[in-house]
Amino acid sequence: xxxxxxxxxxxxxxxxxxxxxxxxxxxxxxxxxxxxxxxxxxxxxxxxxxxxxxxxxxxxxxxxxxxxxxxxxxxxxxxxxxxxxxxxxxxxxxxxxxxxxxxxxxxxxxxxxxxxxxxxxxxxxxxxxxxxxxxxxxxxxxxxxxxxxxxxxxxxxxxxxxxxxxxxxxxxxxxxxxxxxxxxxxxxxxxxxxxxxxxxxxxxxxxxxxxxxxxxxxxxxxxxxxxxxxxxxxxxxxxxxxxxxxxxxxxxxxxxxxxxxx
Amino acid sequence: xxxxxxxxxxxxxxxxxxxxxxxxxxxxxxxxxxxxxxxxxxxxxxxxxxxxxxxxxxxxxxxxxxxxxxxxxxxxxxxxxxxxxxxxxxxxxxxxxxxxxxxxxxxxxxxxxxxxxxxxxxxxxxxxxxxxxxxxxxxxxxxxxxxxxxxxxxxxxxxxxxxxxxxxxxxxxxxxxxxxxxxxxxxxxxxxxxxxxxxxxxxxxxxxxxxxxxxxxxxxxxxxxxxxxxxxxxxxxxxxxxxxxxxxxxxxxxxxxxxxxxxxx
Numbered sequence: 271x272x273x274x275x276x277x278x279x280x281x282x283x284x285x286x287x288x289x290x291x292x293x294x295x296x297x298x299x300x301x302x303x304x305x306x307x308x309x310x311x312x313x314x315x316x317x318x319x320x321x322x323x324x325x326x327x328x329x330x331x332x333x334x335x336x337x338x339x340x341x342x343x344x345x346x347x348x349x350x351x352x353x354x355x356x357x358x359x360x361x362x363x364x365x366x367x368x369x370x371x372x373x374x375x376x377x378x379x380x381x382x383x384x385x386x387x388x389x390x391x392x393x394x395x396x397x398x399x400x401x402x403x404x405x406x407x408x409x410x411x412x413x414x415x416x417x418x419x420x421x422x423x424x425x426x427x428x429x430x431x432x433x434x435x436x437x438x439x440x441x442x443x444x445x446x447x448x449x450x451x452x453x454x455x456x457x458x459x460x461x462x463x464x465x466x467x468x469x470x471x472x473x474x475x476x477x478x479x480x481x482x483x484x485x486x487x488x489x490x491x492x493x494x495x496x497x498x499x500x501x502x503x504x505x506x507x508x509x510x511x512x513x514x515x516x517x518x519x520x521x522x523x524x525x526x527x528x529x530x531x532x
Numbered sequence: 533x534x535x536x537x538x539x540x541x542x543x544x545x546x547x548x549x550x551x552x553x554x555x556x557x558x559x560x561x562x563x564x565x566x567x568x569x570x571x572x573x574x575x576x577x578x579x580x581x582x583x584x585x586x587x588x589x590x591x592x593x594x595x596x597x598x599x600x601x602x603x604x605x606x607x608x609x610x611x612x613x614x615x616x617x618x619x620x621x622x623x624x625x626x627x628x629x630x631x632x633x634x635x636x637x638x639x640x641x642x643x644x645x646x647x648x649x650x651x652x653x654x655x656x657x658x659x660x661x662x663x664x665x666x667x668x669x670x671x672x673x674x675x676x677x678x679x680x681x682x683x684x685x686x687x688x689x690x691x692x693x694x695x696x697x698x699x700x701x702x703x704x705x706x707x708x709x710x711x712x713x714x715x716x717x718x719x720x721x722x723x724x725x726x727x728x729x730x731x732x733x734x735x736x737x738x739x740x741x742x743x744x745x746x747x748x749x750x751x752x753x754x755x756x757x758x759x760x761x762x763x764x765x766x767x768x769x770x771x772x773x774x775x776x777x778x779x780x781x782x783x784x785x786x787x788x789x790x791x792x793x794x795x796x797x
Binding site for chain 1 (some may be wrong): 544547550551554558561562563568569570571572575576579580582583585586607608611612614615618623632650651654655656658659663666667668669672675676700742743745746749750753763775778782783786
């Protein structure tokens with residue numbers, strides 16, 4: 271009896287490549303902290319201001335509720351209009367981008383267009399639209415339509431590519447036209463997922479419409495930004511609380527809607 | 533027995549009514565919004581012309597401007613995105629562990645974790661940036677913290693969900709040998725969530741690269757500062773080169789992420 275023989279390989283061998291990569295990453299972090307001039311005193315100095323700021327934020331000031339309500343309603347309007355138009359357009363764009371229904375040159379061009387819509391942050395698109403159509407909710411609507419197409423059309427195209435072709439063939443066998451095939455065999459299969467995307471997109475448009483006001487595209491963001499610039503931090507707190515509340519209410523409604531449609 | 537049900541209906545009456553209620557609510561909301569939103573139609577008809585005017589001012593791009601300012605700003609943007617993701621990861625890890633029911637069994641701990649995760653997600657990154665600029669003053673540190681605080685909710689939620697789906701077999705096996713908690717975490721949980729972990733981090737980094745490009749508009753460092761300076765001076769040829777740089781970086785980041793993901797999974 272000479273004990274247990276350790277002639278099996280270690281189940282947890284040392285992985286030199288991952289150690290090397292971790293070391294590289296640590297070096298990068300040290301370099302970037304140095305390069306950007308981040309330091310601990312800078313951070314702690316800020317923290318004392320943070321206490322100050324929080325003290326000025328409580329209690330939230332709701333006395334200018336009419337201004338708040340105006341901005342909020344505008345944000346909601348922007349979100350509703352841009353989501354409806356954006357989702358309606360994405361239906362067609364998504365269909366054009368589905369590889370199993372369209373020839374390659376159509377689907378690939380449409381896909382490049384979708385990628386273009388998606389690759390810029392909404393705020394940058396908002397800047398361009400504010401310059402071309404002026405300040406106000408119109409710029410916000412156009413921005414969020416672009417953002418919705420970039421997101422919904424891509425997901426919708428993927429959903430269409432995953433459908434079962436049996437029903438399509440069955441409808442085609444009856445001699446149905448192309449539009450009937452789409453209406454009666456493709457749409458019923460993707461509809462419930464489509465509702466999911468649509469509620470999600472409305473949620474994200476609502477969040478974004480409270481933000482793009484910062485560059486002048488209408489909505490609650492403009493109210494928020496001017497409150498920041500006037501150092502009205504108690505009003506800022508009121509706006510933030512309202513935004514969070516509205517988004518939570520929408521999350522609740524969207525759960526209900528999704529339950530109805532599944 | 534051989535009676536055929538001629539009146540087959542896909543949905544019950546209740547289902548149909550509920551659906552119609554949703555449709556009616558939606559249409560009335562849309563109608564109300566279109567009626568009351570303050571859009572000036574003249575501006576809309578004018579839009580294509582104004583757009584062409586904008587693009588003609590943007591062309592030709594001022595390529596000399598790239599090495600002077602934009603290159604450094606782009607590097608700074610990437611650093612903000614990476615450091616922000618890292619800080620978010622450090623803060624999100626404990627919250628993810630707290631929110632996973634396979635690790636902690638007290639529901640009040642779950643609710644605390646969930647509260648922090650949800651509040652981090654509902655505030656937009658630009659709003660976080662405004663807050664941090666008010667605290668730390670304009671600069672890179674506000675950008676890093678804004679990115680970090682916005683990402684905590686995303687990383688924490690997805691990581692918590694990944695931990696919830698862990699197979700308890702290997703955890704129990706390790707527990708039976710009397711292994712300490714840290715060993716159980718490292719050898720039972722970690723191997724199972726590792727693929728999800730890396731894909732969540734990469735996905736968030738990709739999003740953060742996009743977001744950190746605009747943080748500078750409120751003074752939180754990166755390419756956005758250059759962009760907003762050029763716009764305020766109406767230097768549209770500099771704006772277009774900055775936009776091109778952002779576009780290139782976003783595309784490169786996406787390609788990198790897709791390739792690493794293919795290797796990992």
